[in-house]
Amino acid sequence: MSNITCKDAKANVYDYLAQEVSDETRESITAHLRDCVDCAGEYSLELQISSFISASSLNSNSTDDLVNRAYAQIELEEEN
Numbered sequence: 001m002s003n004i005t006c007k008d009a010k011a012n013v014y015d016y017l018a019q020e021v022s023d024e025t026r027e028s029i030t031a032h033l034r035d036c037v038d039c040a041g042e043y044s045l046e047l048q049i050s051s052f053i054s055a056s057s058l059n060s061n062s063t064d065d066l067v068n069r070a071y072a073q074i075e076l077e078e079e080n
């Protein structure tokens, strides 16, 4: 599963955000998001929604950290 389609990426975006995918799937989606502006935009939107939800909860420090790290990675890749 090294090359995935937009359909696969979008179908897995929620599980990806929740880190409920296998390492192989995660790497495939990460690679796809790096190459696909459309999916990267959708992922970014979902990430903002997730960030908002977790910011509303006082008991989600680990999720905050996860979201922040993921967001920082996207920002880095946008700068390149």
Ligand SMILES: [Zn+2]
Residues within 6 Å of the ligand: 005, 006, 007, 009, 032, 036, 037, 038, 039, 040
């Ligand atoms: Zn795509």
